[in-house]
Amino acid sequence: MILTRFLSVESWKRWLWSIVRLVLITGLSFVIVYPIIQKISTAIKDKTDIYSPIVVFIPEHFSLDNFKKAIEFMDYWPTLINTFTLSAVTTILTAASCALAGYGFARLKFKGSKILFGGVVLTILVPPTTILIPIYMNLKDFTLMGLLPLLSGKSVNLLNSYWPFILTSITANSLKAGLYIFIFRQFFRGIPKEVEEAAYIDGAGVGKTFSRIMLPNAIPSIVTVLLFSFVWQWNDSFFTTTYLTTSKVMSIQLSSLPYNLAIMLEGGAATNKDPFYMSIVQDTGVLLAILPLVIIYLFVQRYFVESIERTGIVG
Numbered sequence: 001m002i003l004t005r006f007l008s009v010e011s012w013k014r015w016l017w018s019i020v021r022l023v024l025i026t027g028l029s030f031v032i033v034y035p036i037i038q039k040i041s042t043a044i045k046d047k048t049d050i051y052s053p054i055v056v057f058i059p060e061h062f063s064l065d066n067f068k069k070a071i072e073f074m075d076y077w078p079t080l081i082n083t084f085t086l087s088a089v090t091t092i093l094t095a096a097s098c099a100l101a102g103y104g105f106a107r108l109k110f111k112g113s114k115i116l117f118g119g120v121v122l123t124i125l126v127p128p129t130t131i132l133i134p135i136y137m138n139l140k141d142f143t144l145m146g147l148l149p150l151l152s153g154k155s156v157n158l159l160n161s162y163w164p165f166i167l168t169s170i171t172a173n174s175l176k177a178g179l180y181i182f183i184f185r186q187f188f189r190g191i192p193k194e195v196e197e198a199a200y201i202d203g204a205g206v207g208k209t210f211s212r213i214m215l216p217n218a219i220p221s222i223v224t225v226l227l228f229s230f231v232w233q234w235n236d237s238f239f240t241t242t243y244l245t246t247s248k249v250m251s252i253q254l255s256s257l258p259y260n261l262a263i264m265l266e267g268g269a270a271t272n273k274d275p276f277y278m279s280i281v282q283d284t285g286v287l288l289a290i291l292p293l294v295i296i297y298l299f300v301q302r303y304f305v306e307s308i309e310r311t312g313i314v315g
Contacts, residue, residue, distance in 0.1 A: 036287075036294070043067060043284040050276045070285040073260045079248040080292065083234060086162060086249060091229040093169035094177060095222060101172045102184025103210055107196065117185070123178035128238060136242060139164050164243040165233075175239060176232055180225045187221040188214060227304050231293060250289045257285050 037057070046061035054060065070076070105117050141155040142148065149155055158164055168174040172181060191214065199209040215222070237251035244252060261278045297304075 036290075039283050039287040042280050043287050045280060047274075047277055047280075050274075050280065066281050066284040067288070069281050070257075070288055073257060073281070074253040074285055074288065075248055076288060079250060079253050082248050083250045084292070086165060087230050087233040089162075090165045090169045090174060090233050091226055093166065094172070094174045094180060094229045095225045097170055097172040098177055098180035098225060099184050099215065099218065099222065100210075101181045103188050103214060105181065106185045106188035107214075108206070120178045120181050124176075124182070128175075132242065139243070159243060160245050160247070161243075162247075164239075174229075174233075175236055176228065180229065183221050183225055184218065187218055191217055223300075223304065227300065230296075234293060254285060254289055257282055 041057045041059070043066050044062055044064070045055065045059040046063040046065070048061055049055040049059045052060055101120075105113060105120070136159075139158045142158045143155045158167075165174065168177075195213055195217070196209055199213050204212065234250065237255060240249055240251045241255060258278065261281055
């Protein structure tokens with residue numbers, strides 16, 4: 001009798017936990033999916049549906065005119081190509097440089113390595129705004145540690161070009177690079193040292209061991225860093241708007257979209273524009289900006305979840 005009662009209590013606890021978990025997952029899914037559903041619903045509305053009291057999510061007059069205007073004002077297709085190219089190049093360079101740095105901190109013991117790694121952790125904690133001014137000044141008058149003025153007599157202005165992204169990615173100083181180094185370090189520390197020792201016995205050096213032994217075993221962490229880096233670079237507006245002023249990338253186009261709408265819609269002065277209609281076109285532009293990321297996630301989410309489980313993020 002006591003055993004039956006105990007089993008019933010345990011069964012009741014399991015059912016209760018299942019209900020709580022279902023409510024939590026449903027709530028989180030709603031928080032994530034609802035803004036996207038709302039923007040899709042807004043994007044396919046006709047201008048006449050704005051003031052209709054019966055239209056909430058399903059439009060009364062279906063229209064793709066908002067997409068056409070957003071694509072026109074954002075110069076969408078060249079912007080999409082430029083943003084994808086910038087994100088892909090910085091992602092590959094960042095993953096390569098951070099993998100090297102993570103392997104060095106995980107396996108190569110040298111004097112001051114703990115202090116340097118503490119500096120890496122500090123880059124995760126310190127807001128990027130604290131170092132924005134020195135970075136901006138260095139890139140505006142780039143001297144390469146005084147070598148360029150010595151050779152050519154003047155410094156080089158790297159702003160409004162892709163060079164700031166390339167240089168920071170190569171040197172593992174790009175956006176969120178400290179986190180990527182930490183991910184690689186944790187993963188490489190989890191690989192048995194006997195694997196490296198066997199490679200050293202066979203005559204492989206540090207570079208060959210890293211490229212032939214460690215990297216093939218680090219696929220989960222590489223996938224994680226690639227996805228994180230690509231998404232964060234795509235969505236970044238802080239550094240992108242600082243380094244670039246005229247290039248057509250998503251963050252710049254989105255930040256200037258309200259101004260372009262105020263000037264171009266319907267012609268005439270900005271004060272004559274319908275603010276509600278401008279808001280709809282702006283939301284459509286935001287939807288177009290995140291749409292490539294949603295499509296990519298649909299194809300790679302399984303590999304992403306598997307990679308997260310096997311990296312040091314959860315450990």
